[in-house]
Amino acid sequence: MPMFTEKIASLWDQLKVVFSDFAFTDFLDICLVAFILYSVIKLIRETKAIQLAKGLLLFGVAYLAIYLLDMQASEFIFKKVFGEIIIVLVILFQPELRHMLESVGRRSITKLNLFGVRDEETERNQKIKDSIYAVCKACQSMSESKTGSLIVFEHDTLLGDIIKSGTPVDAIVSRELIGNIFYHGAPLHDGAAVIRDGRVVAAGCVLPLTQKENLDTQLGTRHRAAIGMSEQGDAMIVVTSEETGTISIACKGQLIRNLTDSDLREHLVRYLCGTNNEDKAAVKGIRKLFGGFKK
Numbered sequence: 001m002p003m004f005t006e007k008i009a010s011l012w013d014q015l016k017v018v019f020s021d022f023a024f025t026d027f028l029d030i031c032l033v034a035f036i037l038y039s040v041i042k043l044i045r046e047t048k049a050i051q052l053a054k055g056l057l058l059f060g061v062a063y064l065a066i067y068l069l070d071m072q073a074s075e076f077i078f079k080k081v082f083g084e085i086i087i088v089l090v091i092l093f094q095p096e097l098r099h100m101l102e103s104v105g106r107r108s109i110t111k112l113n114l115f116g117v118r119d120e121e122t123e124r125n126q127k128i129k130d131s132i133y134a135v136c137k138a139c140q141s142m143s144e145s146k147t148g149s150l151i152v153f154e155h156d157t158l159l160g161d162i163i164k165s166g167t168p169v170d171a172i173v174s175r176e177l178i179g180n181i182f183y184h185g186a187p188l189h190d191g192a193a194v195i196r197d198g199r200v201v202a203a204g205c206v207l208p209l210t211q212k213e214n215l216d217t218q219l220g221t222r223h224r225a226a227i228g229m230s231e232q233g234d235a236m237i238v239v240t241s242e243e244t245g246t247i248s249i250a251c252k253g254q255l256i257r258n259l260t261d262s263d264l265r266e267h268l269v270r271y272l273c274g275t276n277n278e279d280k281a282a283v284k285g286i287r288k289l290f291g292g293f294k295k
Helices: 002-020 024-044 049-068 072-081 085-092 094-106 117-145 160-164 175-181 221-231 261-273 277-290
Strands: 149-153 167-172 192-196 199-205 236-240 247-251 254-256
Touching: 049 072, 117 149, 117 175, 117 236, 117 247, 117 261, 149 175, 149 221, 160 192, 160 199, 167 175, 175 199, 221 236, 221 247, 221 254, 236 261, 247 261
Parallel strands: 149 192
Antiparallel strands: 149 236, 167 199, 192 199, 236 247, 247 254
16 A cells, blocks of 8 residues: 555656646647547547447556556556557557548648637538428428338437448438438338438438337337437437328437428427527537437
């Protein structure tokens, strides 16, 4: 224990020295590192690399504990194994690093303001709204013709695994595209279409079914899949019934049925974009605080 106390005291003394000479450039340095880490996490969070990152983080925590407890044998092994950690990281995250560099290269410098947050958010909201209007028109037509459909709007929780279960599409959402996907007899009509940032990224996707037993017996597989999907994240799922033509939405494990075209549009815009684009961040914060989805 005395050795542990000395380690803590040494670290504390080092921190005091660092902060005693803290300058504005140090603040900028911290912000830059934080932004880089945020960008990396945002890039890999829906890939298998996130699991590797979690594993490396656990090893880092373990090494810190070993250092503080002065476990010399374990510390020696850790230093030998992770001495070339940079090379290991490059090998493990090679696909993600390549994708990140390509994304940076494609970004136009003239479009950047303060990290491009405001412009990106405004452009993203407009794309989402356009996709919502197209989906609402398509659902109205499919409701009249009693064409079954299952459409997932991705929100904050990324749906990488769900997308991989279907067929890549990557097309701008339109009434005609949605109608073709769910046309009876079309190859992908039995699965779900996933919409991300105003684009249909995949169709024919497999969704998890809800395990709830107290559901209306009239609800079919599409509705159960919609509820099941909504239980596992914050996506909003739109369903049109093949039997009755009714339009429903599922979110946070709840199903709202018998919606009109205008009702559907209102729910989607309010949830996915916020009531006001300029206040979207505040709306998102309130939504997370209360964790609710109001009928």
